[in-house]
Amino acid sequence: MNRQVHLCLLGASMSLIALAGLTGCGQGSSNSGSGGGGEKQRGTLTILAASSLIDAFGELGKTFEKQNEGVTVKQSFESSSTLLTQIRQGAPADVFASAAMEEMNTAVKDGLVAGDPKVFVKNREIIMVPNDNPAGIKEFRDVAKPDVKLVLAQKDVPAADYALQILDKANAEYGASFEKDVLSNVVSRESDVRASVNRVVVGDADATFGYASDYTIDIRDKVKVVPIPPDLNIIATYPIAALEDAKSPELAKKWVELVTSKEGQRVLEKWNFEPAA
């Protein structure tokens, strides 16, 4: 019986420890949260950014932490549509950087954004194919050839929305069935643009629509670019804004300043983005 009591007590004390741990965690995070709002040089800046920004913002995040000692930059990169859903569901964040006006406009309309969004950078779409180019795609119109395994980002993801607009425009030039032929080649819809680019990088897809900025240094030995004729291409505009519920509004403002500054623009251009102005 003693053993039984011991076991019970052991179990009880373990659950107490677990409870203490839980409450401890809660306190810890709320502390750092309120600390972030108070002073400039302390706290955490949380950024939700379109997945195409992962490299450029990654670099700028380090710059920001260097410029503001004691500040931690936390970033989450997903499709702008996913990020919008997360913000609507109350995800704690300070800044939203979208790959399209549409998501930002919705956020503004829902009163989730503080102040006016700023367009900070532009981008254009390209076709990417694996280096060995199994489907033999030499020019843009080849993506309509039968049996091309084409991967697109999911419905409502800006990269896919732009792709559909481009196909729509191309119909006028290549014939009315062009868009239909291309869409019938789609074998998978990925969660964001980087995921669809990775399908080409691992060689399973024959082609995908991505941004010029997605053609990063580390995939250049695996992927080739097929440009989209400029008259058919759509210029993607990226707006950025601080969020209404930001815990660190000061830091959020500073981040927007950094991104739109000369230095920020230089980093973005380095990663194949185009200047906003």
Add this chain to the structure above:
Amino acid sequence: MKERSKEVLPPRTFPWSDTLASGLAVVALALLAGFVSLPLLSLMVWTVSEDSWRAMASPVAVDALLLSVRTTAMTMAVLLLVGTPAAYVLARVDFRGSRVVNTLIDIPVVLPPSAAGIALLLAFGRLGLVGRYLDVFGVTLSFTTAAVVMAEIFVAAPFYVRQAATGFGAVDRTVEEAALVDGASRSAVFFKVTVPLALPALVAGALTAWARALGEFGATVIFAGSFRGITQTIPLAIFAEFQSDIDAAVALSVLVLGFAFVVILAVRYLTARTNGT
């Protein structure tokens, strides 16, 4: 349990600690039950207040449900055909390396499904270890329904094989031997004696594996991709819809919840019967 201990054991020396321990245990159970039921309740509440019933009949939901039913049925067919004899060998034959095989079969249980997806991609993708040879013969697995079934088998197999092996192990050998002495063939003994005796365990294992296959997300989205009607099973559809139409995502979740509920009830019923006999 408390009452039984009253009969068997001498009077308790520390009644206060016993009361405290059982009190804490009851609180713990209440906490856990509340933690599990609250999100489920929230799903239901949303369904009642929003018009997501309509979303359950949407083409996306119907396609996803049908695909899930189809792929999990194929998974179960393969598991029953291959997993049953495999489990029998594991339970009954003490061959060299049986420990290694035992461990190997259990690995997918602890491996995160997304890691399983990467592993499958590297093996069976177009440039994978096996996939590159399949590609020569014109067989491509990525982005096909077959890839979905492979992912489901990979993650679900251990759940069936483990329970089936335990079931076979529990069958009294003397009963089998008696049948053999009476002149029955080995295969007749297997199908007429062993399988019926192990049946509750086989069915319970099959249901657990089926539920696991039904919930499969990580391996599928990485290895098979996501496309309506081809590779987008219910979990993938929930993830995709979450980005554009949360009503549809909730509707799909409720569908799966209902199904999971039925499966758990069935397993409970069957395991209760196993314990009874």
